[in-house]
Amino acid sequence: MQKNKAKTGVLLVNLGTPDSTATGDVRKYLRQFLMDGRVIDFPYIPRWMLVNLIIAPFRALKSAKEYRKLWTERGSPLLFHTQDLREKLVEKLDMRQYEVEIAMRYQSPSIEEGLKKLNKANVKKIIVISLFPQYASATNGSVVDKVMEIARTWQIIPNITFVNNFVDHPLFLEAWAELGREMMEQEQYDRYLFSYHGLPERQIRKGSVDGYCQLSDKCCANYTKKNQFCYRGQCFHTTRLIADKLGLPEEKVITCFQSRLGKDPWIKPYTEDIIEELAKEGIKKVLVFSPAFVADCLETTVEVGEEYKEEFEELGGERWDLVPSLNSRDTWVECVKDLVEKNT
Numbered sequence: 001m002q003k004n005k006a007k008t009g010v011l012l013v014n015l016g017t018p019d020s021t022a023t024g025d026v027r028k029y030l031r032q033f034l035m036d037g038r039v040i041d042f043p044y045i046p047r048w049m050l051v052n053l054i055i056a057p058f059r060a061l062k063s064a065k066e067y068r069k070l071w072t073e074r075g076s077p078l079l080f081h082t083q084d085l086r087e088k089l090v091e092k093l094d095m096r097q098y099e100v101e102i103a104m105r106y107q108s109p110s111i112e113e114g115l116k117k118l119n120k121a122n123v124k125k126i127i128v129i130s131l132f133p134q135y136a137s138a139t140n141g142s143v144v145d146k147v148m149e150i151a152r153t154w155q156i157i158p159n160i161t162f163v164n165n166f167v168d169h170p171l172f173l174e175a176w177a178e179l180g181r182e183m184m185e186q187e188q189y190d191r192y193l194f195s196y197h198g199l200p201e202r203q204i205r206k207g208s209v210d211g212y213c214q215l216s217d218k219c220c221a222n223y224t225k226k227n228q229f230c231y232r233g234q235c236f237h238t239t240r241l242i243a244d245k246l247g248l249p250e251e252k253v254i255t256c257f258q259s260r261l262g263k264d265p266w267i268k269p270y271t272e273d274i275i276e277e278l279a280k281e282g283i284k285k286v287l288v289f290s291p292a293f294v295a296d297c298l299e300t301t302v303e304v305g306e307e308y309k310e311e312f313e314e315l316g317g318e319r320w321d322l323v324p325s326l327n328s329r330d331t332w333v334e335c336v337k338d339l340v341e342k343n344t
């Protein structure tokens with residue numbers, strides 16, 4: 001009986017990465033990524049000019065150099081950790097019930113290829129899990145947009161379920177807590193920094209319900225019905241939940257935002273400013289979590305693990321330790337399994 005039963009398709013989607021570290025491939029990736037109207041949310045013509053005449057030509061060279069520091073024999077960590085996550089998930093799920101594919105929002109393997117494979121397998125339903133724990137229009141929103149752009153061309157559209165965010169999933173939090181504990185067994189730290197990917201403030205305001213979010217510590221300090229989808233509010237919430245699990249004293253925990261692009265204000269505090277403040281205070285040992293990412297990538301390994309470390313040490317800091325990402329760690333795989341099963 002089981003044999004003829006239609007399966008449920010699962011699509012695990014991460015951000016994407018260049019196909020290689022060649023400057024041309026990095027430029028192609030940056031163009032596709034930044035021309036997404038949910039990432040650079042300007043009207044088409046100004047966006048096209050900004051991306052194609054300013055950002056991509058200049059940034060591609062610099063980014064390609066950084067990607068070379070990150071690249072391994074298996075290619076980009078973001079991609080191979082997503083492949084490993086899929087393999088481990090397949091081992092844990094009842095595969096008589098599921099078809100699992102991975103996709104990248106930008107570059108390859110594309111969402112189109114992933115959906116095509118699931119469609120060919122005649123799945124009765126598709127669960128799309130964007131691998132971004134906190135909702136942002138630029139990430140999870142963009143994945144929904146792309147999936148619907150493709151599905152709307154199909155004659156038959158199966159049920160499609162999207163996981164909007166998983167900030168408070170107990171296994172997501174436990175996986176981070178396990179990693180934190182492993183680091184804290186080796187060393188005692190003066191401060192615990194939670195550095196998230198940044199976002200233009202404008203994008204938070206656009207999504208603010210009844211003008212609730214004023215980008216202050218007051219609104220984002222609470223996680224309520226009104227700011228349940230506010231990226232900044234969700235980041236503060238993630239920090240609190242992980243810090244609580246680890247029993248970290250509130251006064252030693254800091255939430256901040258990295259990777260600002262362009263001149264417009266991005267959400268604060270900026271990680272660079274916090275590094276300076278910590279050094280001025282004479283803080284010597286910092287443990288850094290990056291819980292906006294579920295896999296090691298350029299933003300964690302190079303930006304936090306190398307560039308920020310260098311800055312902190314130049315200013316007199318002694319230890320700047322980055323907690324590795326979830327990658328394909330067992331508790332994280334269990335979390336994804338649970339997201340699949342709860343949404344089936």
Ligand SMILES: C=CC1=C(C)c2cc3[nH]c(cc4nc(cc5[nH]c(cc1n2)c(C)c5CCC(=O)O)C(CCC(=O)O)=C4C)c(C)c3C=C
Pocket residue numbers: 015016017018030038039040059063076078132136138139197198199200261292293296297298299
């Ligand atoms: C955590 C989720 C992410 C959000 C939110 C996000 C928003 C966002 N990003 C840019 C610009 C860039 N991001 C870049 C790399 C990058 N971004 C994320 C995740 C989020 N981005 C990841 C996982 C990565 C790393 C990818 C990898 O291959 O390892 C880059 C490219 C790298 C570089 O040139 O520095 C850019 C550019 C914007 C503008 C934005 C929100 C509006």
Ligand SMILES: [Fe+2]
Pocket residue numbers: 197
């Ligand atoms: Fe980004």
Ligand SMILES: [Fe+2]
Pocket residue numbers: 212213214215216219220221227230232233
């Ligand atoms: Fe807020």
